[in-house]
Amino acid sequence: MRAIIISVGDELVAGLTEDTNAAYLARRLGELGIEVAAHHTVGDDRRAIAAAIASAAAGADLVLVSGGLGPTADDLTRQALADATGCELTLDSRRLADIEEFFARRGRTMQPANRIQAMVPAGAESLPNAMGTAPGIAARLGNASVVALPGVPHEMQRMFDDAVAPRLAGGGGCIVRREVHCFGEGESDMAGRIADLMERGANPTVGTTVSGGMVTVRIVSRSASRQEAERLAEQTVVTLRQRLGQLVVGVDEQTMPAAVGELLRRAGCTAATAESCTGGQIGWMLTSVSGSSDYYVGGVVGYCDDVKRKLLGVSQDLLSRCGAVSEEVAAAMAAGCRRLLGADWAVSVTGIAGPAGGSEKKPVGLVYVGLAGPEFQAVHHHILPGSREIVRLRASLTALNHLRLALVAKER
Amino acid sequence: MRAIIISVGDELVAGLTEDTNAAYLARRLGELGIEVAAHHTVGDDRRAIAAAIASAAAGADLVLVSGGLGPTADDLTRQALADATGCELTLDSRRLADIEEFFARRGRTMQPANRIQAMVPAGAESLPNAMGTAPGIAARLGNASVVALPGVPHEMQRMFDDAVAPRLAGGGGCIVRREVHCFGEGESDMAGRIADLMERGANPTVGTTVSGGMVTVRIVSRSASRQEAERLAEQTVVTLRQRLGQLVVGVDEQTMPAAVGELLRRAGCTAATAESCTGGQIGWMLTSVSGSSDYYVGGVVGYCDDVKRKLLGVSQDLLSRCGAVSEEVAAAMAAGCRRLLGADWAVSVTGIAGPAGGSEKKPVGLVYVGLAGPEFQAVHHHILPGSREIVRLRASLTALNHLRLALVAKER
Numbered sequence: 153m154r155a156i157i158i159s160v161g162d163e164l165v166a167g168l169t170e171d172t173n174a175a176y177l178a179r180r181l182g183e184l185g186i187e188v189a190a191h192h193t194v195g196d197d198r199r200a201i202a203a204a205i206a207s208a209a210a211g212a213d214l215v216l217v218s219g220g221l222g223p224t225a226d227d228l229t230r231q232a233l234a235d236a237t238g239c240e241l242t243l244d245s246r247r248l249a250d251i252e253e254f255f256a257r258r259g260r261t262m263q264p265a266n267r268i269q270a271m272v273p274a275g276a277e278s279l280p281n282a283m284g285t286a287p288g289i290a291a292r293l294g295n296a297s298v299v300a301l302p303g304v305p306h307e308m309q310r311m312f313d314d315a316v317a318p319r320l321a322g323g324g325g326c327i328v329r330r331e332v333h334c335f336g337e338g339e340s341d342m343a344g345r346i347a348d349l350m351e352r353g354a355n356p357t358v359g360t361t362v363s364g365g366m367v368t369v370r371i372v373s374r375s376a377s378r379q380e381a382e383r384l385a386e387q388t389v390v391t392l393r394q395r396l397g398q399l400v401v402g403v404d405e406q407t408m409p410a411a412v413g414e415l416l417r418r419a420g421c422t423a424a425t426a427e428s429c430t431g432g433q434i435g436w437m438l439t440s441v442s443g444s445s446d447y448y449v450g451g452v453v454g455y456c457d458d459v460k461r462k463l464l465g466v467s468q469d470l471l472s473r474c475g476a477v478s479e480e481v482a483a484a485m486a487a488g489c490r491r492l493l494g495a496d497w498a499v500s501v502t503g504i505a506g507p508a509g510g511s512e513k514k515p516v517g518l519v520y521v522g523l524a525g526p527e528f529q530a531v532h533h534h535i536l537p538g539s540r541e542i543v544r545l546r547a548s549l550t551a552l553n554h555l556r557l558a559l560v561a562k563e564r
Numbered sequence: 565m566r567a568i569i570i571s572v573g574d575e576l577v578a579g580l581t582e583d584t585n586a587a588y589l590a591r592r593l594g595e596l597g598i599e600v601a602a603h604h605t606v607g608d609d610r611r612a613i614a615a616a617i618a619s620a621a622a623g624a625d626l627v628l629v630s631g632g633l634g635p636t637a638d639d640l641t642r643q644a645l646a647d648a649t650g651c652e653l654t655l656d657s658r659r660l661a662d663i664e665e666f667f668a669r670r671g672r673t674m675q676p677a678n679r680i681q682a683m684v685p686a687g688a689e690s691l692p693n694a695m696g697t698a699p700g701i702a703a704r705l706g707n708a709s710v711v712a713l714p715g716v717p718h719e720m721q722r723m724f725d726d727a728v729a730p731r732l733a734g735g736g737g738c739i740v741r742r743e744v745h746c747f748g749e750g751e752s753d754m755a756g757r758i759a760d761l762m763e764r765g766a767n768p769t770v771g772t773t774v775s776g777g778m779v780t781v782r783i784v785s786r787s788a789s790r791q792e793a794e795r796l797a798e799q800t801v802v803t804l805r806q807r808l809g810q811l812v813v814g815v816d817e818q819t820m821p822a823a824v825g826e827l828l829r830r831a832g833c834t835a836a837t838a839e840s841c842t843g844g845q846i847g848w849m850l851t852s853v854s855g856s857s858d859y860y861v862g863g864v865v866g867y868c869d870d871v872k873r874k875l876l877g878v879s880q881d882l883l884s885r886c887g888a889v890s891e892e893v894a895a896a897m898a899a900g901c902r903r904l905l906g907a908d909w910a911v912s913v914t915g916i917a918g919p920a921g922g923s924e925k926k927p928v929g930l931v932y933v934g935l936a937g938p939e940f941q942a943v944h945h946h947i948l949p950g951s952r953e954i955v956r957l958r959a960s961l962t963a964l965n966h967l968r969l970a971l972v973a974k975e976r
Contacts, residue, residue, distance in 0.1 A: 165600050167590030168773060174605070178579030188577050190612065191605040193586070200602065361580055425844070425865065431851030432837070432844025435865040439843030442920055442952060450871035452864055453837065453847040459862035459905055463875075493871055508854055540854060 153320075155181050156208040157191045158201075160219035160229050161303060165195045173218040173301075173308055180312060183329070183357050183372035184320050186214065196220060201232035209236070209296035216316070219303030221286040223265040229300050230271060230289065237293050239273035247278045247287045254285050279315040283307040288315065321374045328356075328381040332369040332392045333407055334399045335553050339367050345395050349388065356388050365546045366401070366408065398557060408552050409437045409444070415559035416447035421496035421526075423555065425451030426464055426489035428476065428502040429519065433548040449495050454485060464488035477502050477514055479531045486522030487529065497525040499555045501547050505540045519547040521554050528558060565732075567593050568620040569603045570613075572631035572641050573715060577607045585630040585713075585720055592724060595741070595769050595784035596732050598626065608632060613644035621648070621708035628728070631715030633698040635677040641712050642683060642701065649705050651685035659690045659699045666697050691727045695719040700727065733786045740768075740793040744781040744804045745819055746811045747965050751779050757807050761800065768800050777958045778813070778820065810969060820964050821849045821856070827971035828859035833908035833938075835967065837863030838876055838901035840888065840914040841931065845960040861907050866897065876900035889914050889926055891943045898934030899941065909937040911967045913959050917952045931959040933966050940970060 157177050163169035174191045181188050189212055194200045201220065208215040220229030234241050248270035255262040272278045272289050279288035279299075286302040288311050299316055301308045317327050334342060339362045343350060346369070349358040356373035369392055373384035393400050402411035416423055425434045425448075435451045438444055454460040457471050465488035466481055474480040485500035503519030510516035517536045523529060532554055536546040569589050575581035586603040593600050601624055606612045613632065620627040632641030646653045660682035667674040684690045684701050691700035691711075698714040700723050711728055713720045729739045746754060751774045755762060758781070761770040768785035781804055785796035805812050814823035828835055837846045837860075847863045850856055866872040869883050877900035878893055886892040897912035915931030922928035929948045935941060944966055948958045 164587075165590060165602060166594050167587035167600070168594075170587060175576075175579035175582060178577060182578050182580075188579070189607070190577060190616070191603075193603040195601070204602070427844070427847075429851075430848065431856075431860075432839070432847030432863060432865065435839075435844030435867070436842065436848055436956075439841075439865075439867060440953065440956075442918070444843075445868055448843075448867050450865040450867040450875075451844060452875075453844065453851075453862040455847070455851060455860050455862040456857055462906075463862075463864075463904070492875070494874075506854070541852065544848075544852075 153186045153214060154212045155186050155188050155214040155216060156212040157188060158204050158208060158215065158217040159191065159193045159303075160196065160201055160217060161193075162195045162226070164193050164219070172305055173303065176305070176309065177216050177218065177312065179361075179370075180317065181214075181216075181320075183359065183370060184317065184327070184374070185353055185357060186320060196226040196228055198228040198232045198235065201229055202235040205233060205236040205293065205298060209293040209298055213296055214320070215293075215296055215298040217298065217300040218308050221269065221288070221300060221302050223263070223269055223285070230268070230273075233276070233289060233291060233298065233300055234273040236298075237273050237276070237291055239275055241271040242274045243267075244270050244272050244278040244287075247272075247280070250280055250287065251285050279311055281307055281311060282314060283310050290315070326375055326378040326381040328373045328378070328385040330371040330385045330389055330404060332371070332389060332396075332403050333401045333411075334367045334369065334396055335365065335401050335408065335549060336399045337367070342367050342369075342396065342399065346392065349391065356384050358388065365549050398560060401553070401556065408549055408556070410441050412438065412552050412556050412559070413441050413444055413447055415556060415563070416497070419496075419559060419562065421559075422447050422449050423497040423499065424449050424489050424493035424495035426485040426498060426500035426522075427451060427453050428455060428460070428485070428500075429505045430501045430544050430548045430551070431455060433544060434499065434501065434551055437548055437552065449493050452489055452492065460485060463492060465491070475514070477504055477518060477520065479520055479533065482520035482522035482531045483524075483529060484522075486524035490524040497523070497555060497559070499523055499551050501551045503543070503547055505543045505547070507540060517543050519543070519550065521547075521551045523554055523558055525558060525562070528562070530554070530558065565598045565626060566624045567598050567600050567626040567628065568624040569600060570616050570620060570627065570629040571603065571605045571715075572608065572613055572629060573605075574607045574638070576605050576631070584717055585715065588717070588721065589628050589630070589724065591773075591782075592729065593628075593732075595771065595782065596729065596739070596786070597765060597769060598732060608638040608640055610640040610644045610647065613641055614647040617645060617648040617705065617710060621705040621710055625708055626732070627705075627708055627710040629710065629712040630720050633681065633700070633712060633714045635675070635681055635697070642680070642685075645688070645701060645703060645710065645712055646685040648710075649685050649688070649703055651687055653683040654686045655679075656682050656684050656690040656699070659684075659692070662692055662699065663697050691723060693719055693723060694726060695722050702727070738787055738790040738793040740785045740790070740797040742783040742797045742801055742816060744783070744801060744808075744815050745813045745823075746779045746781065746808055747777065747813050747820065747961060748811045749779070754779050754781075754808065754811065758804065761803065768796050770800065777961050810972060813965070813968065820961055820968070822853050824850065824964050824968050824971070825853050825856055825859055827968060827975070828909070831908075831971060831974065833971075834859050834861050835909040835911065836861050836901050836905035836907035838897040838910060838912035838934075839863060839865050840867060840872070840897070840912075841917045842913045842956050842960045842963070843867060845956060846911065846913065846963055849960055849964065861905050864901055864904065872897060875904060877903070887926070889916055889930060889932065891932055891945065894932035894934035894943045895936075895941060896934075898936035902936040909935070909967065909971075911935055911963050913963045915955070915959055917955045917959070919952060929955050931955070931962065933959075933963045935966055935970050937970060937974070940974070942966070942970065
């Protein structure tokens with residue numbers, strides 16, 4: 153099966169709004185084993201949309217269109233689809249009732265303009281929108297299925313899940329998606345460990361994506377029964393945990409800050425941060441989780457040596473002798489922070505984020521991570537590649553990962 | 565003039581890599597007054613690329629292609645362009661010398677595979693790449709100009725500046741771009757103040773984009789002489805500064821953290837941060853600027869009340885009486901932080917980032933910003949819309965903006 157994705161919107165064509173829908177749909181189709189041949193983006197122009205749909209339907213089995221289903225004069229996907237299929241728009245009274253109810257539930261009256269949203273080309277099917285007023289449309293054009301989805305990402309995603317994915321799921325109508333977040337190894341090394349699971353056409357399908365040093369393994373299982381699809385996906389999660397061991401940070405919503413938080417919560421422990429080159433990024437990450445005040449007490453950004461000395465108790469002798477970016481100072485920062493803030497654990501980072509400040513002995517990217525915990529202390533060092541921004545991001549994630557591994561080891 | 569943009573790459577079609585090139589090129593063309601009719605994304609497939617180029621050239625005056633110019637077997641834009649134009653690939657010896665020199669400068673030997681990069685369809689022009697090994701190609705196909713650019717964003721952008729924009733600049737061969745970063749008002753309000761400057765077809769062209777609460781006004785001037793283009797752009801920068809006053813944070817590279825840093829540097833002052841709901845984000849932003857250790861000493865993340873009390877000296881009485889999210893606590897955090905870290909200025913933030921923790925009197929999004937400086941103290945409050953992530957981002961930028969305005973006022 154071959155698919156083409158069309159995005160509709162003047163703002164997208166002008167580059168003023170980022171199109172996340174096309175990439176999202178492409179990934180979802182890929183997970184279902186459907187090859188995407190091309191994406192097209194066209195403006196709010198009825199003829200251009202109709203031409204794009206007709207041309208795509210001539211070269212693909214499946215055409216997914218997003219955008220242009222709103223109630224205003226520049227929303228023209230519905231009309232263009234009618235033009236392309238050569239069918240008149242007709243009213244779907246069930247959808248009209250849905251839209252009226254959507255407004256009624258919010259204590260508002262439906263505007264006449266919204267009536268157009270209940271129209272579909274004759275013979276096409278209207279798809280309910282669980283999140284908004286714009287129903288989708290499923291039509292046939294030649295040998296192709298054409299599905300028009302709303303442009304608002306969360307509405308589009310929900311409709312894809314509810315009405316599109318099940319039809320595409322081959323033998324099984326139920327699809328379960330899981331994500332396993334990993335850290336500590338490159339994508340190609342990780343993919344090597346699970347190559348057999350990543351074979352094309354397998355069920356579940358398994359693939360990897362990378363973002364900011366985190367490698368996420370995506371699992372998609374299909375089956376006629378939800379229970380079986382869930383079992384298949386869970387089985388793969390278990391296999392991945394066995395194969396990847398401590399590289400696995402967490403599953404689904406459990407990204408790095410949530411995973412560290414969960415370990416702290418389980419241990420009944422608190423944590424604090426002492427940051428130099430990351431400037432507060434680790435604290436910011438930990439507090440991205442709602443409820444993190446249960447285990448994160450706070451931190452010190454010791455950007456200048458004076459703060460490292462006065463607040464964190466790093467001695468001037470150590471700073472002069474070893475330099476602010478050193479194993480010794482990282483250890484002292486963590487120990488001092490733990491003492492100062494009265495936390496069970498403290499993690500520290502000191503490093504050279506660049507682009508200036510590097511030397512032959514201490515190059516840009518050199519980062520020390522210090523850990524202090526109950527009868528525990530350690531310092532790790534890394535040389536991280538990339539721009540100032542990337543070095544800092546990786547340093548923060550690396551620091552959290554060391555804290556995670558220390559907490560995991562304590563659990564055993 | 566009508567343009568179509570084509571992006572080439574299997575990773576893009578599969579949605580695994582974000583395509584930033586198409587939107588970038590669309591914005592740049594828009595600034596030059598060139599209408600973009602559509603974007604197309606195709607995989608690393610010679611026939612598909614050739615078909616996309618031929619079809620685009622039939623419907624547009626200008627076709628910009630990015631990607632597929634590398635030296636490996638899956639880089640096929642060069643061959644596809646030869647197919648589309650019906651011309652054989654021939655060697656451009658000048659470009660071959662460029663590529664050999666690129667490797668020689670890095671002490672490396674050119675691999676035979678790179679030789680293909682010096683090939684262009686007969687009759688087409690090879691465009692030098694100032695940042696990498698992949699030259700671009702400018703060709704004619706029917707009535708359209710087709711320009712192939714490398715896929716690596718910074719190489720593509722530089723080549724667009726050097727070789728494409730000047731040809732498209734109409735009367736004037738020189739183009740000057742400036743950016744004016746603003747904060748404190750919504751995009752539509754701001755656009756209202758400068759509507760006359762934003763008229764289509766003007767020189768310079770003026771447009772706005774928004775990202776994370778910052779509104780950036782983009783200026784593009786065109787003239788036969790660089791000096792005149794620079795004068796026109798500078799004149800518009802001056803006009804914008806007059807119209808927008810203190811909404812203007814900075815120009816070009818001077819985004820919020822750099823603007824605050826420049827003001828501190830000019831005043832010979834240091835600053836410190838006391839963060840609760842932002843968890844370290846303000847410190848992280850300030851230290852995104854290389855050299856920020858000249859004026860940023862560090863900070864305290866006082867996420868739990870205990871740290872606010874012990875480190876920042878906020879009294880238990882105040883915390884009990886007013887609550888951690890209050891004008892009084894914001895003021896005490898800033899004053900305590902300034903004292904503790906011995907900085908000239910301190911900025912504090914305490915608020916309710918959500919989604920939990922809101923009440924009728926103190927809703928999610930309520931944020932207090934405290935400032936303490938030389939004979940100066942102030943507290944501002946805001947109710948910021950959006951998700952936890954967005955509230956925290958806006959709170960951090962708002963805090964830096966208050967510090968900026970206080971520093972500007974002191975300069976007068």
